[in-house]
Structures are given as structure tokens and as C-alpha cells.
Amino acid sequence: MQLQVPENLRPTIYFEDSFEGEKSNQYSSYIDGIRGLITGYQGTIPRFRDYEPLKQVHNFVNDMRMQTNNRVNINALDSWKRDVYPILVVDSDGMNSEKIFKIIEQSICENRTPNIELAGGYEFLEKFSLGNFYGKFAIIIQSDNLETCTFDGFKAGVSLSENEVKPATLGIQKITRNGYAVRFGKHRLYEALPHYLDFMVSNQKHTLSEPDKFNSILQPIFAPQTSSIYLRKPKRGLREKVKQLNDPDFERLGWSWGQYVIDESGSFNSAYFHNQDRSLDQLQREEE
Numbered sequence: 001m002q003l004q005v006p007e008n009l010r011p012t013i014y015f016e017d018s019f020e021g022e023k024s025n026q027y028s029s030y031i032d033g034i035r036g037l038i039t040g041y042q043g044t045i046p047r048f049r050d051y052e053p054l055k056q057v058h059n060f061v062n063d064m065r066m067q068t069n070n071r072v073n074i075n076a077l078d079s080w081k082r083d084v085y086p087i088l089v090v091d092s093d094g095m096n097s098e099k100i101f102k103i104i105e106q107s108i109c110e111n112r113t114p115n116i117e118l119a120g121g122y123e124f125l126e127k128f129s130l131g132n133f134y135g136k137f138a139i140i141i142q143s144d145n146l147e148t149c150t151f152d153g154f155k156a157g158v159s160l161s162e163n164e165v166k167p168a169t170l171g172i173q174k175i176t177r178n179g180y181a182v183r184f185g186k187h188r189l190y191e192a193l194p195h196y197l198d199f200m201v202s203n204q205k206h207t208l209s210e211p212d213k214f215n216s217i218l219q220p221i222f223a224p225q226t227s228s229i230y231l232r233k234p235k236r237g238l239r240e241k242v243k244q245l246n247d248p249d250f251e252r253l254g255w256s257w258g259q260y261v262i263d264e265s266g267s268f269n270s271a272y273f274h275n276q277d278r279s280l281d282q283l284q285r286e287e288e
Contacts, residue, residue: 009085016121033250074135091145094207094228119170149248158241171222
């Protein structure tokens, strides 16, 4: 199954990660792998703009921020290119991909702004929640993150410290009867990290999805919500604790995608594919 670009549009990929200098060569097989997920209309070769430098999600957010029109055509963010099909590639960092897609839908359809304080790469949801755009686009969620391509386990006898892992969470904050959002203190997630460090090492996991203590903290505050613990990028002392492949292996990644169509009247349509079970889940919804 491949992500098919709509007719008369050209795909532009916006990566969460930066691939500047030597890193673009190191991860060339990964970049080719992401491109290989994409096909043109009715199976034709997709017409990438190969002369353009690799873009990042923050470039897409900045392009949206620069728009002054009341209604933004997401396929024409660049004034001299009106045929762009944006494809955003973001990490799950161990969070549940299906729940992430639910949060994305609520952002678009209900104009709800998620808490992205601990969800790097999802800044675009703040723009989506404004509800002032239309067009066609796609989002690819890779599981767990770019580091999955090179992580090959922990070395024998090592232990992790709190500053070598990070918490992640994404969710829609609940509203009290008085109309206020329930307060969230991220320090509580950081305080829970030590409970899971030994488990991650002994089970050779660089991410941990929805730890019980995280759920206990987050469920009274967010709905829907998802969370995780994930390993920081291996640098300095952490690099000595982790076994890494010399060449990134794209096949180690899991990935899911959502394709979205929003017309000028606000009508909404979405389709999802999850590679975990090779099933296509299509949803159609009309929003006034």
C-alpha cells in the first residue's frame, strides 16, 4: 500500500528532523524509503521537486503563519507554486499513532488546540485548530522515531539516568464546568521517569508507550491523550551505552498515514493506513 498523491498536485515532504550536510548522506536510504511510500496519481511516478532542499515541519508552520488571507489554501502556501501536496513526517516517539490521529481530527474538526508542550514536531496542530484553511494534505507518523533506524539495543551492564530519557505526551485538555482547562504540570511526568529506566534497559527498549504512572497523571486532564518515554539522541555518555547500526535501516520503522481533504465549505474527509496490520481504515465526515 502506498500513499497516493491526488491528481494535479506535486508532493512536498516536510520532515520533523533536519538533514543538513553530512546527515543527508548518512540518511539517504531513509529519505529514499519515505519517498518510496509515496506514489503519484493512479500509480504514476510522483513528481517531486528535486531541485528544492529538504524541508522541515517548522518550514510548513512558518509558511502557514505568513498567510494573511482569511481562508488559507494549504496547496498554495507559496505564491508561485499552487500545486503543492504537503506531506508532514513526524515521530510518534512511542506514543499511540491511532490516538494521535484522533487528536489531529479533533484539532481540525472541533477547533481544539492540543497541549504540545511535550510533543515536539506537532506545532502544526496549533495552526490546524484555527480552522481557517482548506485543501489536501497528508501526515505520516513514523514509529517510533528516526533513531529507530539505528538503535540496536543497550550494551551489557549499563544503566540509564533521568537526563537520558524524555517524556512525551499529546492530548486535548478537558474543560471544567466553569469553562477552564484542567491544569497540567509536566514536572509530574519527569518525576515518574525513574520508575521505568531499568525496565527499558532490561527489555532493550528505546521507547515505552503509555506507562501506567503517566496514564494515572494524564487521564484526569486530557481526553483523548497518549504518552511515552523515549531515549534522547545518543550523545556524549549516552552514546557509550547504546549499540548503534552504522547504516540506518528504514525497515525497522513502523509507519501510519492519514490523508485529508477539506474543501472551502468546511466539508472534511479522511483516510488512514496503518502498516502494523496492513489494514486501511477509511473515515468520512461532513462538518458544517
